[in-house]
Amino acid sequence: MNEQKRYFSRELLIWYRANRRDLPWRRQQNPYYTWVSEIMLQQTRVDTVIPYFHRFLEKFPTVEALADAPEEEVLKAWEGLGYYSRARNLQAAAREVKEQYGGQVPDDKQKVSSLKGVGPYTTGAIMSIAFNRPVPAVDGNVMRVLSRYFRLHDDIAKPSTRVNIEYLAEELIPEGCASDFNQALMELGALICTPKSPACLICPVMEHCAGRIAGEELVLPIKTKAKPPKPEQRYAALIVGTGAHAGKVLVRQRPATGLLARMWELPHMLVPKQAGLIGMNDDAAMDMLRGAMLSEGVQVKPYERWVDAEHTFSHIHWRMRVFLCEPLAADAASIFKQVAGDHETEYRWISPEDMEQLAFPNLFLKLINDYFKTSLQTIG
Template sequence: MVNELKNIEKISIEIFQEDLITWFKAEQRELPWRKDQDPYKVWVSEIMLQQTRVDTVIPYFNRFIEWFPTIEDLANANDDKVLKAWEGLGYYSRVRNLHSAVKEVNEKYDGQVPNSPKEISNLKGVGPYTAGAILSIAYGIPEPAVDGNVMRVLSRILSIWEDIAKPSTRKVFENAVRQLISHDDPSAFNQALMELGALICTPTSPSCLLCPVRDHCQGFHEGVESELPIKTKKNSQKNVELAAIIVKNEMGKVLIHKRPETGLLANLWEFPNVEIHQPLLMDRTQITDLFKDSFDMNIMLDKGIGQLEHVFSHLIWNIRVYTGTISSDFSEGNGWKYISLDEMEDYAFPVSYHKILKLYNDYTKK
C-alpha cells in the first residue's frame, strides 16, 4: 500500500484523468449498453461481461433486452425463459442471482435500481465491482469498479507488485481508484480504464506505444510492464468422466431431465447421464447399473456414438455418448419428460448438451 501511494504521488492526477478520458471519448467501441446510461442495462451488461468476452456478450445482451426490456419484465418472467435467454453464456448462477435481485428491486425499490453503495451491494449477486460499475456509469457516482482489466492496468501504471489473484489485493486497487477517479466524469473514467485494459494494456504484449497514459506509467518507464501484474496460477482443473445417453420413446421423443435447483448448471435441462468414477474399469453393464442406482431407471445401452470434452473454469467433463432404450414401465415426472427435437428450442440446455445433440444428429445422418 505504501509503494502504491508513493507512485500515485508521481502522477499529475488531473492530467492523467484528462489523457485517459479524452482517449476514451475518441476511441471507445460502440457497444449496445453504451447507447444510454440506463442502470438496468448497465447492470445486465456487467453481469454478462463477467468471465465472458465482449464480442460473445453483444448478441446475448441484445436478445436479453429484447425479451426483457425493463426490470418489471424480467422480474415477472418465469425461470425457464430467463435461463433460455442466457443459454450458452455459461456461469448460470449469474443470471439466477440477477433474476432474484431484479425481483427485489421491482418490489422494494419500485423498479428503480438503487443508487447508494449500501443498498445496491445488498442485492444478490452484486459484488463490489458490479456495484461500482452501476453507480459510476449509470449514476455518475465516483465509486471504484475494479475488475481484472483495471487491476492489470493499474498494476503497470503504479508498479504494484501485489498478487492480484488474492482477494485481499482488490482493496489496494480500489484505494488507488478512489484517489485517481475523476469526480467530474466518473462514468467515462471507469469505462476508460476498462477499455484501456481491453484494447491497449492487454495481458500479453501490451501496445505501450499506442497508450494514451504511457507518460504516467511507472511500469513502462521501469521496463517491467511485461512482468506485471503478478498473478499466481489457479489449481489445475479436475477431470470428470460422464456417460450420457439419448433415449427415444415409441413416438420418437427424447428423454430429458431437469437438473437440481442448486449446484452446477442448476435448473437447466440435460440428457440422462451418470458420473463414471473408474473409467478404465467401467463396462457397459456397469454403466447401466449406475443409471439404476442413481435414478432407478432400467436403461439398455445401444451404441456408443462418440466422445466429447467440455471445459469449465474448474473442471473438465469427458463425456461418452450412447444411444439406448428404457424399460416400458418408466413414467415421466420428478424432473423427467419426453420432448420432440423441435421442442428443445423451448428448453434451456448447457452448451455441453448441445454438443451431445450435434454428435447424435451427425451420427444419425451417416
C-alpha cells in the same frame, strides 16, 4: 495527487472520449442496461455478449419484466453464455428491485451492493456508469492496468491487493467524470493494455507508465495461479425413443440447487476414480451406465459408444463419454416413472422443436443438436 496520477487520469479520459467503442449498453444511460451488460460481461467477451444483450432486453425490457418472467425463460435467454447462476441471481435481484424500490435500480451504493449477485466490481460499475458516482469498479483488467502503470508487485489474487487497488482507483477518478473514467479504464484494459501483448507504443499513458519504463509490462501483474479445475469422468446416456417416442431423446432436469441448477441434460453418471475413462472397455462402461440408470428407475440398454466430449466449468473439468441407448420397458413412456431415493427427478422425451422450450448447458445443447442433425440426415 501527484503528477503521475494526474497525468494518468487526464490522458486516459481524453483518449477514451476520442476512441470509445459504440457498444449497445452505452447508447443510453439506463441503470438496468448497465447492470445486465455488466453481469453478462463477467467472464465473457464483448463480441459474444452483444447479441445476447439485444435478445435479453427485447424479451425483458424492464426490471419488472425480468422479475415477472418464469425462470425457465430467463435461463433459455441465457443459454450458451454459461455461468448460469449469474442469470438466476440477476432475476432474484430484479425481484428485490421490483418489490423494494418500485422497479427502479436505486442510486445508492449500499442498496445496490446488497442485491443478489452484485459484488464490489458490479456495484462500482453500476454506480459510476449509470449514476456517475465516484465509486471504483475494479476487476482483473483494471488491476492489470494499474499494476503495470504504477509498477505494483503485490499479488492480485490476494483480497488485500484488490482493496488497495480500489483505494487507488477511487483516488484517480476525476471530479464529475466517474462514468467516463471507469469505462476508460476498462476500455484501456480491453483494447491496449491487454494481458499478453500490451500495445505500449500506442498507449495514451505510456509516457509515465512505470511498468513499461522498467520493462516489466509482461511481468506484471503478479498473480499466483488458481488451482486447476478438478477432472471428473462421466458416462452419459443418449436414449433414443421408440414407438410413440420414436425420434425423440430422453432428457432429465438437474436438481434445484448446485451446479447448473434446474437446467436440462442427458442423463449421466460420475465414473468412480478407480474405474477411469480411458482404461475401461466399452462393455464394462455400458454395464456401469445401465446400472446407474436403473437406480433412477430408467431401464435402458446401452449398445454403442457414440462420442466423447469435454467441458470446463470454473472448478470442474468434465470428460464425458456418451453411449447410445435403447429403452427397455415395454411402454417406453413408463421407464422413468419410478424414481429412486426421496426426490423426484423429472425426465422428458424431447423432439428438436422442444429444444426451444428447455434450457440446456452448452455441452448438452451441442450434443443433442448434433444428434438430431445426424439422425435427420440419416432419415433424409
